[in-house]
Amino acid sequence: xxxxxxxPPPLSPPAPxxxxxxxxxxxxxxxxxxxxxxxxxVFFAVPMIYQAxxxxxxxxxxxxxxxTWHFVTYWDALSEYWPQFLRSVAYAASATVxxxxxxxxxxxxxxxxxxxxxxxxxxxxxxPFFTSFLIRTxxxxxxxxxxxxxxxxxxxxxxxxxxxxxxWTAGDRVLATPLAVVCGLTYNFxxxxxxxxxxxxxxxxxxxxxxxxxxxxxxxxxxxxxxxPLSMPGVVSGTLLTFIPATGDYVNASLLGSADTGMxxxxxxxxxxxxxxxxTAAALSFILMAAILAMVTxxxxxxxxxxxx
Amino acid sequence: xxxxxxxxxxxxxxxxxxxxAYLLLPNVIVTVFSFNRPNGRFNYAWxxxxxxxxxxxxxxxxxxxxxxxxxxxxxxATLGATALGxxxxxxxxxxxxxxxxxxxxxxxLPMAMPEVVMAxxxxxxxxxxxxxxxxxxxxIAHIMFCLSFVVTAVKARxxxxxxxLEQAAQDLYAGPFQTFVRVTLPIAAPGIAAGALLAFALSFxxxxxxxxxxxxxxxxxxxxxxxxxxGTPVQINVIGTAMFIIAVLFVLASxxxxxRRNRRxx
Numbered sequence: 001x002x003x004x005x006x007x008p009p010p011l012s013p014p015a016p017x018x019x020x021x022x023x024x025x026x027x028x029x030x031x032x033x034x035x036x037x038x039x040x041x042v043f044f045a046v047p048m049i050y051q052a053x054x055x056x057x058x059x060x061x062x063x064x065x066x067x068t069w070h071f072v073t074y075w076d077a078l079s080e081y082w083p084q085f086l087r088s089v090a091y092a093a094s095a096t097v098x099x100x101x102x103x104x105x106x107x108x109x110x111x112x113x114x115x116x117x118x119x120x121x122x123x124x125x126x127x128p129f130f131t132s133f134l135i136r137t138x139x140x141x142x143x144x145x146x147x148x149x150x151x152x153x154x155x156x157x158x159x160x161x162x163x164x165x166x167x168w169t170a171g172d173r174v175l176a177t178p179l180a181v182v183c184g185l186t187y188n189f190x191x192x193x194x195x196x197x198x199x200x201x202x203x204x205x206x207x208x209x210x211x212x213x214x215x216x217x218x219x220x221x222x223x224x225x226x227x228x229p230l231s232m233p234g235v236v237s238g239t240l241l242t243f244i245p246a247t248g249d250y251v252n253a254s255l256l257g258s259a260d261t262g263m264x265x266x267x268x269x270x271x272x273x274x275x276x277x278x279x280t281a282a283a284l285s286f287i288l289m290a291a292i293l294a295m296v297t298x299x300x301x302x303x304x305x306x307x308x309x
Numbered sequence: 310x311x312x313x314x315x316x317x318x319x320x321x322x323x324x325x326x327x328x329x330a331y332l333l334l335p336n337v338i339v340t341v342f343s344f345n346r347p348n349g350r351f352n353y354a355w356x357x358x359x360x361x362x363x364x365x366x367x368x369x370x371x372x373x374x375x376x377x378x379x380x381x382x383x384x385x386a387t388l389g390a391t392a393l394g395x396x397x398x399x400x401x402x403x404x405x406x407x408x409x410x411x412x413x414x415x416x417x418l419p420m421a422m423p424e425v426v427m428a429x430x431x432x433x434x435x436x437x438x439x440x441x442x443x444x445x446x447x448x449i450a451h452i453m454f455c456l457s458f459v460v461t462a463v464k465a466r467x468x469x470x471x472x473x474l475e476q477a478a479q480d481l482y483a484g485p486f487q488t489f490v491r492v493t494l495p496i497a498a499p500g501i502a503a504g505a506l507l508a509f510a511l512s513f514x515x516x517x518x519x520x521x522x523x524x525x526x527x528x529x530x531x532x533x534x535x536x537x538x539x540g541t542p543v544q545i546n547v548i549g550t551a552m553f554i555i556a557v558l559f560v561l562a563s564x565x566x567x568x569r570r571n572r573r574x575x
Contacts (some may be wrong), residue, residue: 030406033412036393036456040415043453044391047430054433109325115554123560124329128336130556134533135549138541139335142353143341144568190332211440248423251516255469255537264426265517272429285426292423 032087051090065278069089077283081267085291091178091253093187094248095221097243099193100187101234107197108227125191133188140184142258144174146254176258184252192241200234201227237304244292264288329543336553343546352430362543366551369542372532376548379529382444383513386451390512393452394459394525395497401460402467405421419457428452432456442524450522451512457512459504 055073060067078085121232128136141151149172155159168179205225212222228235241290250265264284271281316323342352346359367373401409421425431453434448451575474496478488516530522533533545 026569029400029406032400032404034550037412037415039393039453040419040456043431043434043449044419045415047427047434050437051430054437100520102331104324105321105324106328106332108321111321113325121329123557124333126555127553127560129510129514131336131339131549131553132530132533133532134516134537135339135545136335138533138537138545139338141540142338143334153438173407185372187331187335190328192554234452244421244423248425249423249517249532265423266431268425269520272432277324278433278436281429288423289426296421 017236030220033238042261051282052286054278057279059259061276070279073279073283074287078287081264081284084262084264084267085287087261088176088265088288089291091182091185091261091263092243092249094182094192095189095242095246096239097185098182099190101238103190103193103197103238107194107201110194110198111204120275129191134251134255137184137188137252140180140187141175144180144183146173146175150174152212154156169185175256176261178257178261180256181253181261181263184256185249188249188252189246192245193238196238196241197231197234200231204230234298234305239299240296244296248288257282336549339546339549341554343550345543345546347543352541354545360541362547366547368545369544371527372529372542372544372548373531375527375532378444378526379513382447382451382528383509385448386455386512387505387509389448389452389461390455390459390508391501392457394504394508395463395501397456397466398460398463400498400528414462416457417456420461424454424517428518430516430521432521442522443526446518446522446524447520447526447528450518451515453513454518455508455511456506461508463497463500466503470496516570528543 009198053067054065055110056067056069056071057065058068058070077101086091098214108124110118110125137173142148145151151160151172154163154174155172159172160169160172163179164171167178168182174180208226208230209222212226217225247263248265250263250269253261253266268281268284268288271277275281343362344358345352345355346355346357346361347354353506358389361367367435400406401412428450431446431450435442440446470493475488477494478492479485483491514530516534519531522536527535529548530564533541536542536545
């Protein structure tokens with residue numbers, strides 16, 4: 001309700017005898033906020049600062065680390081792992097575009113054409129969330145297995161010749177290639193595209209479509225000039241919700257890819273948990289964060305919906 | 310020609326249903342392969358029909374232990390995140406105070422941050438503090454990242470609440486506590502429930518943040534991750550199928566109850 005956002009503090013009723021509750025109310029928001037905000041500060045904000053300081057430390061696990069403002073770590077990390085950075089952005093961008101292409105028809109279907117099936121389709125979109133996403137990602141190993149029906153069909157249609165030529169697949173394999181990783185990423189983040197798209201499509205007034213048709217617009221024109229522009233908020237938030245987590249993901253690249261398809265998440269994970277080179281790992285995750293923030297800012301500017309975030 | 314026209318008119322429906330099929334295909338595979346009797350350690354190729362795994366879902370060492378650990382962590386994380394998040398949501402919607410903008414961004418940031426970055430920075434903190442990685446560090450991490458989602462869900466509901474209902478309760482001589490328990494809380498309940506459900510699902514399914522901060526403790530997603538390297542038992546598919554069925558039944562039941570309530574009102 002819009003009245004609530006405009007209204008002054010709701011707990012300031014006009015009657016003078018209500019003054020005491022209002023006085024007590026002055027501190028209430030702070031008491032309500034304190035525990036949760038403290039949690040976020042201690043376990044979200046402070047760790048970020050710790051990580052910033054770790055990234056400029058030198059030393060070793062045995063002797064301990066010291067802050068030496070050793071910024072060279074950033075340079076070394078970038079020059080060694082730029083392929084993984086590029087790959088992460090390329091994979092995440094491809095997956096985001098695919099999610100948009102695949103998700104838009106389904107969101108449109110649920111919003112305008114599903115009728116009494118709407119709730120059932122919604123359930124079917126959300127319910128897979130409750131099966132562990134790792135189990136579902138492993139299922140793609142079965143689906144894309146060498147010599148399985150999917151690969152065989154793609155082979156007969158000569159699709160694999162084209163994708164191999166483009167470097168997306170290797171020979172007559174799909175597993176352990178970039179295509180498999182992008183397929184897994186697309187699958188895993190598709191619901192994050194569909195739900196915001198659906199929300200913004202559902203808000204569109206159906207009469208606008210009628211008006212466009214009355215003015216002799218072809219269906220494709222109605223979509224291009226009315227439906228799609230009005231769904232822009234959903235497109236923007238869907239793209240962000242897909243692109244950001246996809247860039248940092250390392251599960252799909254590990255389970256469906258090979259050593260040649262490693263993403264930056266894989267590098268951060270192994271630096272932190274296996275190599276135990278904390279400064280490099282911290283620098284890498286800082287570069288990742290900065291890169292994503294920069295890309296997201298540019299994207300939001302370009303798409304002209306700054307009021308969104 | 311008639312067919313071409315029909316196809317053109319229903320292009321969106323066909324494309325949408327194909328996407329739905331793409332979304333559900335892995336679930337179908339998981340279900341089908343829960344009836345497989347694999348040859349060797351990996352359950353990736355179809356061999357032979359068998360209901361063995363369904364008769365003995367705990368037959369693999371470590372699986373049900375990790376499952377119960379994940380359920381416990383999800384339960385406590387949900388409880389913690391829902392309590393802290395609901396309080397924040399009420400404060401943000403109901404009061405005007407300084408630093409509102411800063412607090413809003415502090416709540417938005419964890420949702421916009423790649424999980425690896427959050428996971429790694431939290432691990433840096435724990436390592437610096439010399440904390441023992443395990444149940445407590447996982448729980449702390451889960452409450453942290455579930456919090457924002459609960460705040461968002463509860464905020465949406467509280468924003469659409471009519472403040473006059475509470476004023477009416479106060480006019481009828483209800484104290485602040487009574488007003489809260491008998492009027493405010495019941496109206497906000499669907500939002501709080503949605504936030505809690507989301508927190509439970511997120512915590513139960515989280516892998517990346519847990520992987521960094523668990524030490525040698527094994528939650529269910531970590532068990533699945535490990536099994537992808539060592540050999541995947543069929544029981545994993547059984548648990549996955551059961552979770553899917555329970556989720557669908559749960560949503561259907563809540564919809565039926567909601568419909569009935571609406572009909573009674575009408």
